[in-house]
Amino acid sequence: MPDNTPSQIDELPADIAVPRDNGELQFAQPWEARAFGMAVLLNENGSYPWKHFSERLAETIHTAESHGDESAYYERWLNALESLAIENGLVSRDELTQRAIEQAHQHNHDHDHDHDHDH
Amino acid sequence: MSDTHHHTHSSADAEIRAKALESLLIEKGLISTDLIDEVVRQYEEDIGPLNGARVVARAWTDPDYREWLLRDGTQAIADMGYHGREGSKIVVLENTASVHNLVVCTLCSCYPWPVLGLPPNWYKSYAYRARAVREPRKVLSEFGLILSEDIEVRVWDSNSEVRYLVLPEQPAGTETLSSEQLIALVSRDSMIGVAHANGPV
The missing domain is CATH 3.90.330.10 (Nitrile hydratase alpha /Thiocyanate hydrolase gamma)
Structure with missing residues (x-):
């Protein structure tokens, strides 16, 4: 573990309060919630023990931090989930890549469409 | 050089990859949109x-x-x-x-x-x-x-x-x-x- 710990703890949010029913907003964006839900469900349906996901997440976080990678928590979560899903044969890397390309295409198409008025 | 280890880490990229994974897992019958919705709802509303x-x-x-x-x-x-x-x-x-x-x-x-x-x-x-x-x-x-x-x-x-x-x-x-x-x-x-x-x- 690197020793030059940033003193970011000064930025700890001051939300030390009586808990609301669910404390605080968990997910910054909808896809983060989807990635969370997928990991939980795949554990519940027996695709992997939680321990395996938890260990993969820890490895992913460690790798990112030791490379000074600034990726956000749920990006690491998603990386761990993808690699475990591939390793356990739930999906292949090729089909995941192919599907992502299709999704990106769709995404760009939607995006272009949104901006039609501007051009 | 390795394409598979290239990550851009943009949030849009992660969003697309999450959607790709979800659609494949649904096609394979491993999860469903409704089940994901339900798990997320439980953790956002019930479990705290x-x-x-x-x-x-x-x-x-x-x-x-x-x-x-x-x-x-x-x-x-x-x-x-x-x-x-x-x-x-x-x-x-x-x-x-x-x-x-x-x-x-x-x-x-x-x-x-x-x-x-x-x-x-x-x-x-x-x-x-x-x-x-x-x-x-x-x-x-x-x-x-x-x-x-x-x-x-x-x-x-x-x-x-x-x-x-x-x-x-x-x-x-x-x-x-x-x-x-x-x-x-x-x-x-x-x-x-x-x-x-x-x-x-």
Whole structure:
């Protein structure tokens, strides 16, 4: 573990309060919630023990931090989930890549469409 | 050079990859959109620190339950209807006049979900994970919790098999309060060990 710990703890949010029913907003964006839900469900349906996901997440976080990678928590979560899903044969890397390309295409198409008025 | 290790880390990229994974898993019949919605809803609405606060308030008012909770946290918590979806053990740590317990997960973000919901963002931060073990008193002081030197601070590192829940001390002067009033005193942070339970209002 690197020793030059940033003193970011000064930025700890001051939300030390009586808990609301669910404390605080968990997910910054909808896809983060989807990635969370997928990991939980795949554990519940027996695709992997939680321990395996938890260990993969820890490895992913460690790798990112030791490379000074600034990726956000749920990006690491998603990386761990993808690699475990591939390793356990739930999906292949090729089909995941192919599907992502299709999704990106769709995404760009939607995006272009949104901006039609501007051009 | 390796294309497979190239990540742009843009949020749009992650969003697309998450959608790609979800659509493939649905096609293969492994998950469904409705099930994902339901899990997310449960963690956003039903499962949160209030569960832990109920456990703590019961332990404060019922000595037999307290003894059970400290001996077998997993079972005593299950008795309240809170079960770990991911099947890990929960160990309850008792704060006393001479011992203060603090919980961290140095590797990632292991946390007692059934009783506290999902962890706050600071719990997942590198700073907290790295510093809680090395300089717990300083970290606690930054949360506004100054402990006298004669109180022993014990730091517990969670992992994928064991999660920890702190049983905070019952504040003085709250002996006559109702269960509902006691529950309101038990903050999430007091059950992680970065705060005391709140005093009577």
